[in-house]
Amino acid sequence: xxxxxxxxxxxxxxxxxxxxxxxxxxxxxxxxxxxxxxxxxxxxxxxxxxxxxxxxxxxxxxxxxxxxxxxxxxxxxxxxxxxxxxxxxxxxxxxxxxxxxxxxxxxxxxxxxxxxxxxxxxxxxxxxxxxxxxxxxxxxxxxxxxxxxxxxxxxxxxxxxxxxxxxxxxxxxxxxxxxxxxxxxxxxxxxxxxxxxxxxxxxxxxxxxxxxxxxxxxxxxxxxxxxxxxxxxxxxxxxxxxxxxxxxxxxxxxxxxxxxxxxxxxxxxxxxxxxxxxxxxxxxxxxxxxxxxxxxxxxxxxxxxxxxxxxxxxxxxxxxxxxxxxxxxxxxxxxxxxxxxxxxxxxxxxxxxxxxxxxxxxxxxxxxxxxxxxxxxxxxxxxxxxxxxxxxxxxxxxxxxxxxxxxxxxxxxxxxxxxxxxxxxxxxxxxxxxxxxxxxxxxxxxxxxxxxxxxxxxxxxxxxxxxxxxxxxxxxxxxxxxxxxxxxxxxxxxxxxxxxxxxxxxxxxxxxxxxxxxxxxxx
Amino acid sequence: xxxxxxxxxxxxxxxxxxxxxxxxxxxxxxxxxxxxxxxxxxxxxxxxxxxxxxxxxxxxxxxxxxxxxxxxxxxxxxxxxxxxxxxxxxxxxxxxxxxxxxxxxxxxxxxxxxxxxxxxxxxxxxxxxxxxxxxxxxxxxxxxxxxxxxxxxxxxxxxxxxxxxxxxxxxxxxxxxxxxxxxxxxxxxxxxxxxxxxxxxxxxxxxxxxxxxxxxxxxxxxxxxxxxxxxxxxxxxxxxxxxxxxxxx
Numbered sequence: 001x002x003x004x005x006x007x008x009x010x011x012x013x014x015x016x017x018x019x020x021x022x023x024x025x026x027x028x029x030x031x032x033x034x035x036x037x038x039x040x041x042x043x044x045x046x047x048x049x050x051x052x053x054x055x056x057x058x059x060x061x062x063x064x065x066x067x068x069x070x071x072x073x074x075x076x077x078x079x080x081x082x083x084x085x086x087x088x089x090x091x092x093x094x095x096x097x098x099x100x101x102x103x104x105x106x107x108x109x110x111x112x113x114x115x116x117x118x119x120x121x122x123x124x125x126x127x128x129x130x131x132x133x134x135x136x137x138x139x140x141x142x143x144x145x146x147x148x149x150x151x152x153x154x155x156x157x158x159x160x161x162x163x164x165x166x167x168x169x170x171x172x173x174x175x176x177x178x179x180x181x182x183x184x185x186x187x188x189x190x191x192x193x194x195x196x197x198x199x200x201x202x203x204x205x206x207x208x209x210x211x212x213x214x215x216x217x218x219x220x221x222x223x224x225x226x227x228x229x230x231x232x233x234x235x236x237x238x239x240x241x242x243x244x245x246x247x248x249x250x251x252x253x254x255x256x257x258x259x260x261x262x263x264x265x266x267x268x269x270x271x272x273x274x275x276x277x278x279x280x281x282x283x284x285x286x287x288x289x290x291x292x293x294x295x296x297x298x299x300x301x302x303x304x305x306x307x308x309x310x311x312x313x314x315x316x317x318x319x320x321x322x323x324x325x326x327x328x329x330x331x332x333x334x335x336x337x338x339x340x341x342x343x344x345x346x347x348x349x350x351x352x353x354x355x356x357x358x359x360x361x362x363x364x365x366x367x368x369x370x371x372x373x374x375x376x377x378x379x380x381x382x383x384x385x386x387x388x389x390x391x392x393x394x395x396x397x398x399x400x401x402x403x404x405x406x407x408x409x410x411x412x413x414x415x416x417x418x419x420x421x422x423x424x425x426x427x428x429x430x431x432x433x434x435x436x437x438x439x440x441x442x443x444x445x446x447x448x449x450x451x452x453x454x455x456x457x458x459x460x461x462x463x464x465x466x467x468x469x470x471x472x473x474x475x476x477x478x479x480x481x482x483x484x485x486x487x488x489x490x491x492x493x494x495x496x497x498x499x500x501x502x503x504x505x506x507x508x509x510x511x512x513x514x515x516x517x518x519x520x521x522x523x
Numbered sequence: 524x525x526x527x528x529x530x531x532x533x534x535x536x537x538x539x540x541x542x543x544x545x546x547x548x549x550x551x552x553x554x555x556x557x558x559x560x561x562x563x564x565x566x567x568x569x570x571x572x573x574x575x576x577x578x579x580x581x582x583x584x585x586x587x588x589x590x591x592x593x594x595x596x597x598x599x600x601x602x603x604x605x606x607x608x609x610x611x612x613x614x615x616x617x618x619x620x621x622x623x624x625x626x627x628x629x630x631x632x633x634x635x636x637x638x639x640x641x642x643x644x645x646x647x648x649x650x651x652x653x654x655x656x657x658x659x660x661x662x663x664x665x666x667x668x669x670x671x672x673x674x675x676x677x678x679x680x681x682x683x684x685x686x687x688x689x690x691x692x693x694x695x696x697x698x699x700x701x702x703x704x705x706x707x708x709x710x711x712x713x714x715x716x717x718x719x720x721x722x723x724x725x726x727x728x729x730x731x732x733x734x735x736x737x738x739x740x741x742x743x744x745x746x747x748x749x750x751x752x753x754x755x756x757x758x759x760x761x762x763x764x765x766x767x768x769x770x771x772x
Contacts, residue, residue, distance in 0.1 A: 166666070184628075
């Protein structure tokens with residue numbers, strides 16, 4: 001019998017060619033005792049030799065390995081293709097089946113059917129031979145019957161004609177209809193999934209291998225979560241999907257490059273992740289601080305040296321060693337223009353209202369948290385730091401202060417905290433966050449505050465650039481807007497729906513500031 | 524010189540075509556045609572029916588009175604509109620070569636598709652009933668146990684000699700104006716079950732809602748679960764709950 005490396009050496013180039021040379025590493029093998037044929041982790045295909053040996057009683061090992069590779073590459077190339085599609089399919093199945101285990105199994109089966117059928121319709125693959133000789137459970141038998149019907153090959157499967165006929169009507173290869181196709185697929189196989197759940201077989205993987213989320217790269221996962229957050233308007237639904245895959249997502253996002261060493265791990269919070277990913281979809285512009293003179297001189301251009309001009313500015317290299325007025329060259333120096341610290345973007349104090357009148361970010365999409373998250377993202381992208389002042393009834397202790405930080409997880413965690421009590425601001429703590437150079441202030445609230453006059457006075461006295469985002473329209477927001485109308489350093493925006501958030505421009509007040517003769521000053 | 528793109532030539536396919544592609548093309552076409560017909564219907568007569576179903580199914584007396592009608596008249600108007608839509612559909616689908624599987628696919632597609640809103644799906648049951656009644660098959664099975672929306676008017680005007688077995692949750696007006704057929708619902712039905720039925724039989728294996736048997740003039744309704752409310756304006760016909768006859772109130 002040939003060794004695995006010899007077999008792979010012959011088969012792998014052939015399979016790669018068939019699948020248009022996907023950029024995947026050479027498959028490896030393991031002596032796993034699981035009944036599954038292969039596993040993919042971080043793009044690495046790992047073939048189970050136990051499975052190959054079991055199957056080699058009925059088929060040549062080359063055929064088994066080639067079939068498994070065709071299956072794996074078809075998944076990589078067509079379905080699910082990426083993490084986003086995988087989550088989308090799971091989400092649709094879950095909405096029909098309402099059960100994590102059943103939804104995962106249905107998603108796995110659907111992806112197998114799509115990938116294998118695609119492979120069959122495009123290439124000359126040994127997959128039918130593999131399926132014909134595979135050990136099958138009840139659900140596998142139905143899937144094989146389905147293959148038999150749509151591939152028109154004899155796979156030795158039988159029974160469940162009615163169910164198979166229904167399944168065969170689903171347009172698997174039409175990517176545009178996958179949303180509805182997986183729902184129909186899940187609906188039809190639901191009785192079988194219930195049977196498997198009762199007999200305890202639901203947790204068993206498909207014979208060709210289950211679809212673990214660890215097969216995706218960190219980048220793919222981050223992109224997928226970002227897209228999922230953008231499509232879901234309900235944080236609790238995001239949380240539900242996240243919790244269903246928490247282990248795998250956490251393993252991938254946190255396990256990179258931390259195989260050795262010490263250090264506490266940070267548990268991923270679903271709410272934090274939702275708002276973090278959702279904020280990444282919205283880019284808020286931050287007006288940068290103006291250029292200012294640096295105070296230092298730098299050599300700008302050559303001019304002829306004349307008597308009386310300083311010797312130290314003579315450039316010997318362009319003067320050919322000659323000291324003669326009109327011929328000798330000297331450097332003319334100019335003062336340089338530079339940005340302020342942090343490339344023109346100051347640090348920011350985010351003041352967020354989490355009182356009872358505001359939406360709870362865990363239960364529904366909170367515009368306040370989303371707006372604040374977008375603002376934080378904008379500052380962090382500009383290499384500035386953010387301090388968070390999350391308050392409800394600050395005098396009663398419902399207050400969370402996060403000192404200046406650039407750790408996204410800490411910042412979003414502080415934003416997502418919800419107190420749900422009364423609303424009162426404590427200015428001593430805000431004052432403690434003030435520093436030089438003067439930071440920006442980003443306030444987001446519905447303005448139903450018990451001490452609004454103190455807030456207005458505080459903002460009037462300060463020189464910070466203040467961006468106030470008012471949630472909803474009520475008499476309090478109107479009063480605040482009225483009081484701040486002539487305040488040059490305050491910019492006010494109203495947010496009533498999620499689409500209003502991208503309209504916020506942080507630091508837009510600069511226009512007023514500089515028209516009032518404050519140009520050039522460090523804010 | 525060797526062509527570097529040689530490996531990327533189009534893949535050879537047999538003359539018969541790809542089996543999956545062929546299956547897809549075979550059944551996609553009628554389903555798509557049926558869906559387009561329904562969309563056209565929504566632009567026309569079904570629009571008003573959707574309004575009537577909405578208000579009648581919520582038993583919104585107040586709005587009915589505002590429209591200057593007594594409530595029973597409002598219900599009768601709903602049925603009249605349903606009949607108008609039904610006849611319109613019956614004519615429109617004659618030339619479409621659909622089979623029973625296509626009806627089931629259409630139901631699933633309409634229920635799961637995000638393109639159709641809840642309001643647009645209100646008259647869908649009349650459309651499905653017309654498809655069932657216009658089909659040449661006498662015994663029709665629709666297995667749709669986990670649908671996102673339940674369809675109203677299932678089994679509308681089901682004629683003598685036809686049997687419809689529906690597995691799933693039926694909506695309002697199930698078996699309305701039944702004309703002698705046998706409607707078997709494996710699951711519950713909502714309000715107005717068997718409204719204005721003339722003859723035939725309805726079997727509901729779970730519960731029914733309010734106004735069961737309203738304006739009924741003949742036939743038999745058997746409910747194996749509980750009945751939330753029996754109609755007061757029943758003219759004739761029989762209603763059985765768990766095998767026992769229910770008297771007229």
